[in-house]
Every structure is written in C-alpha cells, then in structure tokens.
Amino acid sequence: MSRNDGNVTYLHSHRSLLDGDLPLPVEELAEAVAAIGGCLAQIRAEPNSGVSFGRVTNTLLLLQMSTVEQRLEQLAEIRVTTWPDVRWALHFSNARVRALTYVRASAASLRKPRNHVGAKKSWEDSVGFGEVGALSNALQSVRDLIVTRYPQTGQAG
Amino acid sequence: MEPGQQRPHEPARLSDLQDWKVRLEVLLEDFDDHPENLDPEAANIQTGLVIPTYQVMKTDVAKASGQLWDNDSRQDFRTKYRAVATKWITYKSALAVLDRAPEGSTAHVDAMERLEEPRSGYIDALLDFYEVFSATLGFLFPP
Numbered sequence: 001m002s003r004n005d006g007n008v009t010y011l012h013s014h015r016s017l018l019d020g021d022l023p024l025p026v027e028e029l030a031e032a033v034a035a036i037g038g039c040l041a042q043i044r045a046e047p048n049s050g051v052s053f054g055r056v057t058n059t060l061l062l063l064q065m066s067t068v069e070q071r072l073e074q075l076a077e078i079r080v081t082t083w084p085d086v087r088w089a090l091h092f093s094n095a096r097v098r099a100l101t102y103v104r105a106s107a108a109s110l111r112k113p114r115n116h117v118g119a120k121k122s123w124e125d126s127v128g129f130g131e132v133g134a135l136s137n138a139l140q141s142v143r144d145l146i147v148t149r150y151p152q153t154g155q156a157g
Numbered sequence: 158m159e160p161g162q163q164r165p166h167e168p169a170r171l172s173d174l175q176d177w178k179v180r181l182e183v184l185l186e187d188f189d190d191h192p193e194n195l196d197p198e199a200a201n202i203q204t205g206l207v208i209p210t211y212q213v214m215k216t217d218v219a220k221a222s223g224q225l226w227d228n229d230s231r232q233d234f235r236t237k238y239r240a241v242a243t244k245w246i247t248y249k250s251a252l253a254v255l256d257r258a259p260e261g262s263t264a265h266v267d268a269m270e271r272l273e274e275p276r277s278g279y280i281d282a283l284l285d286f287y288e289v290f291s292a293t294l295g296f297l298f299p300p
Contacts (some may be wrong), residue, residue, distance in 0.1 A: 080198045081205030086183040090194050097197040105260055 023082050024075070028153050029146050030153040032071040036143045039064040043136055058110050063105045068139065072100050085149065099138040106135050165297055168217035173292055177206050181287045188280050195276060196252060203245050207283070208230055208292060211238045222297050234293060237286040244282040248275040 042064050075096055083089035108132065147154040168174075184202065188195055195202070215233060221228065251272045258265040 079201045079205065080180060080184060081201050086180045087187055090184060090187055090198055093197045094194050101260055 022084065024077050026150055028071075028149055029076060030155070032068075032075055033143055033146050033153045034069045035063060035064070036139045037072045039068045040136060040139055040143070045133065062107060062110055065103050065110075069100065069103050069107070072096055072103070072142070088145070088149050092142070095138070095141045095145055099135075099142045101133040102131070102138045106131055163172050165222040167298060168221045170213045170217055172214055174210065178287075178291055178294060181206055181210075181283070182291070185280070185284055185287055187248070188297070192273075192276055192280055195280065196255075199245075199248065199252065199279070201249070203228070203241075203249075204284075207238070207241055207245075207286065214290065214293070215253060218293075218297065226293065226297060230293065234289050237289045240282040241279070241286045244279040248272075248279040251275040280300070 039061075042061055064137045075092075076093055078089050078096070080086050080093065179203075184195075184198075215231075219231065251268070255265070255268040255272055258268045
C-alpha cells in the first residue's frame with residue numbers, strides 16, 4: 001500500500017520488506033539455477049543416451065549433483081529472519097531442504113558398490129525410478145521458485 | 158493510551174521490533190494453512206525472531222515505556238514467552254528424532270507423525286506470543 005502526499009511517498013512496512021536489499025547477490029541464485037538446469041538436463045538425457053549408461057554417465061551425474069549440492073548449501077543464507085520476502089523465503093527453505101535430501105540420497109545410491117562387477121546399469125537402475133522422479137521434482141521446484149520470483153536468474157539456465 | 162499520558166521515547170531498536178512483528182505475522186498466516194512449512198525454519202524463527210523480540214522488549218522497551226507498560230501486562234508477555242520457550246524444547250526434540258531417522262524408513266514415518274503435536278503446540282504458543290507482542294507494541298508506539 002502506498003500513499004503519495006506531494007513529494008513524499010509512504011510505503012507500508014510489509015511492502016518494504018518484500019523489496020528490501022537481498023542478503024545474497026542475485027548472481028548466487030542464478031548460479032544455483034544454472035547448476036540445477038544442468039543436472040536436470042543430464043537426468044532427462046539419460047533414458048535416451050543408449051550406449052552411455054554406466055560408470056562414465058554416473059560419474060558425470062555425480063559431478064553435477066555435487067555442484068548442485070554445494071549451490072543449495074550456499075543458499076542456506078536465505079532465511080525467514082533476514083530475507084526481504086518472508087513468505088517466499090519460507091517456501092524456498094522448504095524446497096531447498098527437500099531437494100538437498102534427495103540429492104544426497106541419490107548421490108549415495110550412485111556411489112554404492114555394485115554386486116555384478118562391470119555390469120552396465122542405467123542411473124535409474126542405480127538410484128531407483130521413484131527416486132529419480134522425486135529428485136527431478138524437488139530440483140524443479142527450487143528452480144521454479146527462484147526464477148518466478150527473480151526472473152533475471154532464468155537467463156542463466 | 159489514556160489522554161494526557163506521555164508517549165514513551167522510541168527505543169533504538171523499534172524498527173527491528175516492527176520488522177520482526179511483520180515477519181511473525183506473515184509466517185503465522187502461512188502456518189495456518191501449511192504448518193509443516195515451519196520445520197526447516199523453526200530454529201531460525203526461535204533464535205532470530207522470538208528470543209531477540211523478548212530481549213528487546215524486556216530491556217529497551219521496558220526502560221522506554223516506564224509505568225505505561227504496567228506490571229500485569231509485562232507479566233502476561235513473560236508468560237507467553239515462557240510458553241513458546243517450553244514448547245520449543247519439545248518441538249526441537251521431535252525435529253531431532255526426525256532428522257536422525259533415515260528417509261523413507263518406518264522410523265521416519267513414525268517421527269513425522271509424532272512431530273505434528275509438538276509442532277502445533279509451538280505454533281499455538283507462537284500465535285499467543287505474537288498477539289501480546291503486537292498489541293503491546295501498538296499500544297506503546299502507535300503508528
């Protein structure tokens with residue numbers, strides 16, 4: 001809510017909370033969006049990659065997930081106590097924690113030693129089909145939350 | 158405030174209190190529909206909003222308001238704060254149990270179910286605390 005008396009504009013405190021300075025540079029959000037975009041692209045490419053299933057692909061995925069994990073950890077700075085848009089910070093925090101849980105669980109599954117040495121397995125075999133879907137959804141939720149609220153970050157990925 | 162009563166001097170951290178008040182208001186509105194949203198931010202809310210609010214109220218605001226903030230009202234505010242602090246201990250323990258339970262396990266499902274009561278107890282106490290805090294701030298420092 002705003003009121004304009006001559007040259008003075010009064011802003012409602014809730015409004016100024018929404019639009020205050022961000023405690024993190026927006027570039028960090030953009031980097032997370034790009035990392036998540038790369039990881040999602042890798043996951044989606046997997047079923048169609050034909051010959052590339054196996055150790056090399058899993059290693060690439062592990063690298064992507066490791067980057068995403070680091071980015072998500074850095075975004076722990078987004079808190080309801082300091083972030084200008086409180087409601088967004090609350091929803092983001094939930095999405096971030098859920099995504100981190102799935103990234104760590106999926107990475108742990110991929111790192112597990114296999115019973116049949118040398119057998120080529122898709123990453124969905126390694127991680128589990130349900131987990132892949134849950135991981136993708138969790139990552140997509142984080143990405144959507146960031147890009148919807150801060151559209152300038154979408155240009156990164 | 159009664160006619161003729163003097164408005165207290167504004168404490169240095171009044172803008173912080175107003176910021177925390179708005180934050181708590183927005184959060185409580187959200188928890189009404191999605192109480193589970195509290196879990197990842199609960200520790201931040203307790204240490205970054207509730208405790209500082211109580212500390213600034215009992216020091217800066219108490220000093221600035223003098224007798225205008227009467228003893229009964231101060232006691233009521235303390236009681237509401239202690240209720241939040243007590244509920245936080247129970248809720249925090251339940252959160253720790255959930256954290257330790259492996260994702261997807263039966264223990265995890267049990268821990269999620271056992272979290273609901275302490276969480277709602279904490280939210281109820283937080284709402285009571287917010288209402289007294291908000292009313293006191295509005296009374297002492299009307300916009």
